[in-house]
Amino acid sequence: MPANLPPEYFEVEKTLRQAKTPxxxxxxxxxxLSIxxxxxxxxxxxxxxRSKIAKLKEEIEHRPAVAKKGQLFRIEKSGAGQVIVIGPPNSGKSALIRALTGIEVEVADFPFTTRIAAPYMMPFENIKIQLIDTPPITADYMESWLTEMIKAAEAVLLVIDSSSNEAAGHLEMILNRLKEKKIELxxxxxxxxxxKFPFMKRMLLVLNKNDLPKSERIVExxxxxxxxxxxQLFVSARTTDGLETLRQRIYQLLQVVRIYSKVPGKKPDYESPFILKKGSTIIDLARHxxxxxxEKLNYARVWNKAGTISGLRVTRDYVLNDEDTVELHI
Ligand SMILES: Nc1nc2c(ncn2[C@@H]2O[C@H](COP(=O)(O)OP(=O)(O)O)[C@@H](O)[C@H]2O)c(=O)[nH]1
Ligand SMILES: [Mg+2]
Structure with a gap:
């Protein structure tokens, strides 16, 4: 064993013994290798x-197709939208999801802690958004089912470690990987x-570990x-710096509006808004x-959040804004 290997090497090396899959x-x-x-x-x-990695890659390539098929799966959507969280190993995907949802997510110093995809609900104001934690993407491997899962999601959070000297390289690697799968962010x-749907996805680049010194060269x-x-947005899952902004930005990524419907003479229900695509109209709401x-809709009345529109009588093609309240008249 050569001398002067850093202690981190031995820590990570220990985890190799527990590793099961190639x-x-x-x-x-x-x-x-990076250490x-x-x-x-x-x-x-x-x-x-290097030669061990090459052999393992061979093994993956020649794995029977049935085994690969068995891993295909989808996560049922829930809440206002599904956002998939992807990135290289150890960028803090799980730590971020834990910080945003308050739910215990397995976080660890070694790669591949997250082996499967798992959904977590993130509260945002009066709604919930589904975040999906995923196994890492590396230059050598990406789970085959991850492609379909990205296509099925409404948007992507790409989490990169901003303190890593390889941040730009990681980003490039992931973009190339997805390009191979015909996904454009x-x-x-x-x-x-x-x-272009579902091959184009809206994405926010999350530069995590903002609490650590970042290399200016990398940012540049x-x-x-x-x-x-x-x-892009700099955040820290550790100190929670930037997380409130991140929550807002995740909501914006979905490109939806929250609409409260009300019955004449009654107060609207602010707890369970209808979620519609941005650009939706009164008739879209009625259909929903x-x-x-x-079919029976005659006209509608609209109130906006700011209070500048109050009970305005509108036609069926009126475009709705986030947090409008609507009274439908038949
Ligand atoms: N300093 C710092 N460390 C972090 C931050 N977020 C995650 N980590 C650490 O980075 C390592 C990997 O985190 P994890 O969430 O498991 O990464 P994942 O593989 O992307 O899911 C763990 O040791 C975390 O404690 C952060 O914002 N700042
Ligand atoms: Mg993880």
């Missing part, structure tokens, strides 16, 4: 891990043409390489409530 082993070995200092004394060790304000790298295309309602 994917886990690859991720741990990659982590080890091992490069010099004459470590050349053999580096080569050993775009920023929040891009309207997605119907024929990400900005020059990707800034014009992506919205009941097919018959849409």
């Amino acid at each position: 994917e886990e082993k690859i991720a741990i070995m990659e982590k080890l 091992i200092p490069r010099h004459k004394g470590t050349e053999k060790l580096v080569a050993l891990y 775009v920023s929040e304000n891009v309207s997605i043409p119907a024929d 790298e990400i900005n020059t390489l990707f800034q014009p295309r992506f919205d 409530i009941h097919k018959d309602f849409a």
Whole structure:
């Protein structure tokens, strides 16, 4: 064993023994490769891990198709929308979900703690948004079912460790991986043409671990390489810095509006709004409530959140805004 390996190496190396699947082993070995200092004394060790990774990749490639099929699954949608949280190992995906939802999510110092996808509900004002925790994406491996799961979700949070010298590289690697699967990530304000759905997804780049010193070079790298295309936000799952903004931004990513319906003479129910796509009209709301309602609809009255519109009589093609209250008249 070559001298001067950092203590972190041995910590991570221990987890290799518990690793069961080839994917886990690859991720741990990659982590080890990123820790091992490069010099004459470590050349053999580096080569050993490289060849082991290559062998494991072969194994994955030749795994029978049935085994792969068995892993295909979907997560049933719940709440106002489904947002899938993806990223490289150890970027803090699970820690962020824990901080946003208050639910215990397994967080650990070694890669592949999260082996399967799991849903968690994030409260946002008077609604809940579903966040999906996922296994990491590496240069060598991405779970085959993850592609379908990303396509099925409404939006993507891509979580990167902003303190890592490889932050820009990780981002590029993931974008390339998704490109291979024909998935293109775009920023929040891009309207997605119907024929591009489900291959185009709105994405927010979350630069986590803001509490640690970040390399200015990395920030610059990400900005020059990707800034014009992506919205980004610095946060810390550890100190919770930026998480309130993140909650807002996740809601905005969904591109929906919350509509309160009311019966004449009664107060609206602010606890369970209807969730409609941004740009929806009075008739869309009526259809959403009941097919018959849409047919019989005569006119509607609208109140807005700011109080500048109060009981305005509108027609069926009136475009609704977030938190409008609507009274439908038949
Ligand atoms: N300093 C710091 N560490 C963090 C932060 N978020 C996560 N971590 C640590 O990063 C490691 C990986 O976190 P985890 O959530 O398991 O990453 P995942 O593999 O992306 O799910 C753990 O040791 C976390 O405690 C953060 O905002 N700041
Ligand atoms: Mg995790």
